[in-house]
Amino acid sequence: MSTLANSKMSVQLQSKESTANEQMETSNSNVETSGIVYDTKDLNLWYSETHALKDINLSIHEKEVTAIIGPSGCGKSTYIKTLNRMVELVPGVQTTGTISYKNKNILDKSFKVEDLRTQVGMVFQKPNPFPKSIYENIVYGPKIHGIRNKKVLDEIVETSLRGAYIWDEVKDRLNENAYGLSGGQQQRLCIARALAVQPDVILMDEPTSALDPKSTLKIEELVQELKKDYSIIIVTHNMQQAARISDRTAFFLNGEVVEYDETDTIFTNPSDSRTEDYISGRFG
Amino acid sequence: MYALILCWVQMLEGVTGEMQKNSEVRHGESLNVSEMIAQNKNKKSISNLVEKLIPTFLFLLALITVLTTLGILYTLLSQAIEFFKQVPIWEFFTGTVLKPLSQNPEFGILPLISGTLISTFIAMLVAGPIGLMSAVYLSEYASDNVRRVLKPMLEILAGIPTIVYGFFAFTFVTPLIREIWPDVGATNILSPGLVMGVMIIPMIASLSEDAMTSVPNAMREGSLAMGATKLETTFKVVIPAAFSGIIASFVLGISRAIGETMIVTIASGSSKNFTFDITQSMQTMTAYIVEVSGGEAPAGSTIYYSLYAVALTLFVFTLIMNLLARYVSRKFREEY
Numbered sequence: 001m002s003t004l005a006n007s008k009m010s011v012q013l014q015s016k017e018s019t020a021n022e023q024m025e026t027s028n029s030n031v032e033t034s035g036i037v038y039d040t041k042d043l044n045l046w047y048s049e050t051h052a053l054k055d056i057n058l059s060i061h062e063k064e065v066t067a068i069i070g071p072s073g074c075g076k077s078t079y080i081k082t083l084n085r086m087v088e089l090v091p092g093v094q095t096t097g098t099i100s101y102k103n104k105n106i107l108d109k110s111f112k113v114e115d116l117r118t119q120v121g122m123v124f125q126k127p128n129p130f131p132k133s134i135y136e137n138i139v140y141g142p143k144i145h146g147i148r149n150k151k152v153l154d155e156i157v158e159t160s161l162r163g164a165y166i167w168d169e170v171k172d173r174l175n176e177n178a179y180g181l182s183g184g185q186q187q188r189l190c191i192a193r194a195l196a197v198q199p200d201v202i203l204m205d206e207p208t209s210a211l212d213p214k215s216t217l218k219i220e221e222l223v224q225e226l227k228k229d230y231s232i233i234i235v236t237h238n239m240q241q242a243a244r245i246s247d248r249t250a251f252f253l254n255g256e257v258v259e260y261d262e263t264d265t266i267f268t269n270p271s272d273s274r275t276e277d278y279i280s281g282r283f284g
Numbered sequence: 285m286y287a288l289i290l291c292w293v294q295m296l297e298g299v300t301g302e303m304q305k306n307s308e309v310r311h312g313e314s315l316n317v318s319e320m321i322a323q324n325k326n327k328k329s330i331s332n333l334v335e336k337l338i339p340t341f342l343f344l345l346a347l348i349t350v351l352t353t354l355g356i357l358y359t360l361l362s363q364a365i366e367f368f369k370q371v372p373i374w375e376f377f378t379g380t381v382l383k384p385l386s387q388n389p390e391f392g393i394l395p396l397i398s399g400t401l402i403s404t405f406i407a408m409l410v411a412g413p414i415g416l417m418s419a420v421y422l423s424e425y426a427s428d429n430v431r432r433v434l435k436p437m438l439e440i441l442a443g444i445p446t447i448v449y450g451f452f453a454f455t456f457v458t459p460l461i462r463e464i465w466p467d468v469g470a471t472n473i474l475s476p477g478l479v480m481g482v483m484i485i486p487m488i489a490s491l492s493e494d495a496m497t498s499v500p501n502a503m504r505e506g507s508l509a510m511g512a513t514k515l516e517t518t519f520k521v522v523i524p525a526a527f528s529g530i531i532a533s534f535v536l537g538i539s540r541a542i543g544e545t546m547i548v549t550i551a552s553g554s555s556k557n558f559t560f561d562i563t564q565s566m567q568t569m570t571a572y573i574v575e576v577s578g579g580e581a582p583a584g585s586t587i588y589y590s591l592y593a594v595a596l597t598l599f600v601f602t603l604i605m606n607l608l609a610r611y612v613s614r615k616f617r618e619e620y
Contacts, residue, residue, distance in 0.1 A: 084509060086508065086509060089505070089508070091427075114511045114513055115511070117508065117509055118510070121510070122509035124506065126502060128500075128502035128503055128505065128506040130503060130506065130521055131503070131525050132524070138529065140509040140510060140512075140520070141511065142506070143513075143517050144520065190506070194510070197510065197511065
């Protein structure tokens, strides 16, 4: 208990000392690698007493698919939820370290979380459309951000649904309740809903774990299309999926990043033996 | 009653259980479970019989409610028909003058209906917004600790006897209103309306809170992840999703206000004014029934039968409210 508190203190102190250096570093490195969308430095996260993320350092690249794999409870979902600060919905969460998004530390309390979430869309494990019509689901985001023009909204609905490859299936029943759709359609609707506010990043938290193989395939194909315009970070417990669709893969274990590299390297020539054990199915 | 039956069944099972133990001991060494179960099957005949009789018994209990309702309805109808033989139905429902005790009695129910509707309206004006906002606070904003303290306190408010509320309206609220607004009469419809509203707040708050709490968290997350604020999430996702439950709580509140008796009887007096002036004394249907049945109304007289006609009208009002509630909540239900 007391040791934990101590270590937390020391981490805080460390991060405070190093913040100044880091900021200089990030601003320097920003010139060379403009393709970085998220830069995580020394991120630590506690759920009350549980140390869920330990010294995470990760740079996530723009317009790529980054997969996060690892066994249950390794912190992969926690990490992705930290990227849009949804993790704060859990009471008693504390963080140290920085996550720079477009050169701004999003963990800074002065950073407006609504702005962040407008630029960073999220798709959840279980499809969670609102109990409204398909049309109302899509225009929800634009409407709360002040877009009221009916013509503009109509156009947003069509582009978003086309973007999520679901337009042809639903164009004749836009006014029907979203809960009449199948699970896979609902999930693509949720992706379309995220696209409606034209974010830069889309976070996907095990988006296919509640879906059948056919719907899963459709979502995977969709992800391949979407990465042309969006940076995608996808948490998956399915290693084959990570291998199929991602450009880079991070392997999490017990709240730490064991290995982070290009997906090909991770799956063919991992440098850490634990990664090899995991991807070859020896545990997890 | 139900608990009693459960006890009985348990007792029976206890008895057979003991018999089972005895046979176990007697047979001794080798434990043959399937044989024991087969043996017990025969012994279980009593509890089997209970198992078969219980549904019939429960059905009879449920029937009591239905039969009582039908009985009340029959009494109301038969006596009201007597009334309508003496006072034409048209005159009753369109008459604006109610003078049951005068030499030339007149029986128009409109003063009572206006009194009922106005007091209900005032009550809902208080209870609707405050109740709903309390529910929003409890379900969306309050921490677990605050909720644990606040909700039981709200429910205590619902447990105060209405006679206390009536007294409170008459001796505290009315004088307070008259300080600010001297035109208000010593008995008036405003004060009981307001107090009735306070009485209904817990009902609306508690039921609406239940409806909102049962909206899955995934929906809140979906909205927050779109960059919506907590307030936007509450009003554009949670409340619409819980709408049918909220409407149901409102309608129950209205039914309660229409049926409320003591508060209006005490604080609104017994003037049978047909008016929309809330500063004046008015009588509601329920208060009329109290006044007449408490006074001298010889059985068989017109005034005696008028009680049933008013009661029937009251019954129809609450019935309509309940049907309306079903219709509205079905129409606006957001299914998830």
